[in-house]
Amino acid sequence: MSGQSERRAHFRRPTSLKAQILLGIDSLGLSCIVQDISAGGAGLAFEGPIALPPQFVLAIPNLDLMVAAQLRWSRGERHGVAFMWPQHQ
Secondary structure, X not given: OOOHHHHOOOOOEXXXXXXXXXXXXXXXXXXXXEEEEOOOEEXXXXXXXXXXXXXXXXXXXXXXXXEEEEEEEEEOOEEEXXXXXXXXX
């Protein structure tokens, strides 16, 4: 059986963490919920459909995490992102 989980490099765990998409120094963040997370990325959900830029900063206060993220896929209010860790750039 081949599935999405078999193609993942990192195990994803379900969450319901509040997060912010930070688009710039002077702009307000976009609130979202991190529905799943791994060392390599996350699944994000918004209250409604939204278009995200190709790259942004994701802040997850409960994890004390602020990391550059790259948009991988979008389906209305759901989005998948890959983390761009400094050591991997």
